Amino acid sequence: MTRGHSSSILIVDDEKYVRESLRMALEDHYVLHMARNGAEALAFFESRSVDIILLDIMLPDTDGRRLIPDFKAIDAGVEIIMVTALQDLQSGIEAMKNGAQDYLVKPFDIDNVKAIVARAVKKKTLQKEVFLLKHEIGHCRPFETMVGQNPEIKKVFRMIATIAPSEGTVLIQGESGTGKELVARAIHNQSGRAQNPFVVINCAAIPVTLMESELFGHRRGAFTGASRDCPGKLEIANTGTIFLDDIDSLSIKMQAKLLRVIQQKEFERLGTHRLIRADIRIIASSNQDLLALVAQNRFRQDLYYRLNVLPIVLPPLRERRDDIPFLLKHFLQIYAKRNGTPTKQLTPAAIEHLAAYDWPGNVRELENLVERICTINPERTIRLGNLPPLAAIASPKHQRPLREATQAFEKQYIESALEAANGNKTEAARRLGIHRNTLLSKTKELGIKKS
Numbered sequence: 001m002t003r004g005h006s007s008s009i010l011i012v013d014d015e016k017y018v019r020e021s022l023r024m025a026l027e028d029h030y031v032l033h034m035a036r037n038g039a040e041a042l043a044f045f046e047s048r049s050v051d052i053i054l055l056d057i058m059l060p061d062t063d064g065r066r067l068i069p070d071f072k073a074i075d076a077g078v079e080i081i082m083v084t085a086l087q088d089l090q091s092g093i094e095a096m097k098n099g100a101q102d103y104l105v106k107p108f109d110i111d112n113v114k115a116i117v118a119r120a121v122k123k124k125t126l127q128k129e130v131f132l133l134k135h136e137i138g139h140c141r142p143f144e145t146m147v148g149q150n151p152e153i154k155k156v157f158r159m160i161a162t163i164a165p166s167e168g169t170v171l172i173q174g175e176s177g178t179g180k181e182l183v184a185r186a187i188h189n190q191s192g193r194a195q196n197p198f199v200v201i202n203c204a205a206i207p208v209t210l211m212e213s214e215l216f217g218h219r220r221g222a223f224t225g226a227s228r229d230c231p232g233k234l235e236i237a238n239t240g241t242i243f244l245d246d247i248d249s250l251s252i253k254m255q256a257k258l259l260r261v262i263q264q265k266e267f268e269r270l271g272t273h274r275l276i277r278a279d280i281r282i283i284a285s286s287n288q289d290l291l292a293l294v295a296q297n298r299f300r301q302d303l304y305y306r307l308n309v310l311p312i313v314l315p316p317l318r319e320r321r322d323d324i325p326f327l328l329k330h331f332l333q334i335y336a337k338r339n340g341t342p343t344k345q346l347t348p349a350a351i352e353h354l355a356a357y358d359w360p361g362n363v364r365e366l367e368n369l370v371e372r373i374c375t376i377n378p379e380r381t382i383r384l385g386n387l388p389p390l391a392a393i394a395s396p397k398h399q400r401p402l403r404e405a406t407q408a409f410e411k412q413y414i415e416s417a418l419e420a421a422n423g424n425k426t427e428a429a430r431r432l433g434i435h436r437n438t439l440l441s442k443t444k445e446l447g448i449k450k451s
């Protein structure tokens with residue numbers, strides 16, 4: 001499951017030929033590090049993380065078994081495989097009681113070495129998976145369909161397919177609800193990292209004071225309240241993709257720290273000096289004009305250029321109105337499936353009305369509307385009159401001036417009365433309690449088409 005070269009192994013043995021024969025057996029598949037004695041091994045492990053340690057028992061400065069608790073104190077998740085001479089088999093077996101996971105017997109049988117190491121790697125991978133499941137971190141969701149026929153959105157689909165296999169950093173910009181997260185997931189799902197974690201960090205939702213620990217993790221006691229060792233999202237995302245949502249909300253200090261990770265491809269947990277290698281694809285998103293924020297010194301220019309390697313800009317829904325009928329149909333089908341009911345239909349007048357609306361909350365707003373009309377309308381056919389007033393459901397962030405909202409409501413209300421009266425103006429005016437002439441002038445003023 002883990003990508004080919006991402007597991008790292010520390011080989012601790014004082015005999016050169018032992019180190020070399022292990023190197024020959026394992027170097028094709030793993031990143032290897034060497035230490036010749038206990039002190040060197042501990043110093044290395046203090047400064048850098050590895051997944052597995054192959055630990056000789058007879059070391060010049062100590063008994064390898066004594067090192068097990070020290071290694072585990074630094075990182076409880078490390079897998080330790082003892083290396084023992086045939087005549088000393090018993091010590092190897094005993095070491096397993098003290099926390100070692102397995103043992104290898106010298107002289108080595110190469111296939112056996114490979115099999116035992118592969119088993120430890122698998123165990124480590126499974127541990128990571130359990131962790132991800134426990135923390136509900138999206139592993140690889142089933143591919144969500146992206147709907148769109150508009151030429152601009154089709155360009156985006158092609159762009160996703162082109163850039164997904166590369167390792168380049170992606171910056172997705174677009175208004176709220178345009179599908180930035182969906183695009184990020186699509187890139188991950190179509191990349192070579194699809195089987196590895198996809199981790200979302202919502203930069204706007206995490207308090208500034210917690211952000212550093214959220215990203216980098218911490219060691220027990222690193223700050224007040226840090227009661228145990230905790231990996232950060234970067235560590236969890238290793239070998240996979242990290243999605244930095246609303247990146248514009250990162251403080252300038254965190255921007256600098258993130259830049260360092262991108263440049264050096266290494267980071268450390270808070271309160272430690274152990275470097276962790278970062279094998280992470282970064283996808284960032286923002287609903288702001290990041291370049292404008294750079295001009296205002298609110299976003300670091302160097303970070304902007306580091307992120308904007310592969311840019312994707314999602315057009316707002318009002319600039320691709322031709323997609324509105326397709327999206328409506330798509331969500332009507334989704335909700336019917338979810339509720340186990342037949343798919344509802346919208347009348348042409350209702351579709352036309354929805355296609356004319358500005359959708360300040362973009363696709364998310366449209367999706368919410370469909371959910372709402374599916375839930376509250378028992379009928380199979382949804383008419384204009386069944387639609388809630390659209391101005392009222394606009395997201396508060398984008399609320400329109402009262403006059404505009406009132407007009408939008410009037411327009412929809414009159415259209416629905418006309419629809420109910422089958423286009424008969426006198427009847428519609430009667431239903432609305434206004435004079436026929438008032439209705440005619442309102443129709444003109446509000447640009448209501450004859451139906």
Ligand SMILES: Nc1ncnc2c1ncn2[C@@H]1O[C@H](COP(=O)(O)OP(=O)(O)OP(=O)(O)O)[C@@H](O)[C@H]1O
Binds near residue numbers: 144174179181364
């Ligand atoms: N082209 C599309 N086809 C189908 N569903 C879409 C499309 N674009 C967006 N959606 C859906 O709309 C909703 C909002 O999309 P998403 O969360 O990706 O937007 P966003 O740009 O990240 O928004 P925000 O800036 O508010 O976080 C999601 O449920 C997503 O599945």
Ligand SMILES: [Mg+2]
Binds near residue numbers: 180181245
């Ligand atoms: Mg989002």
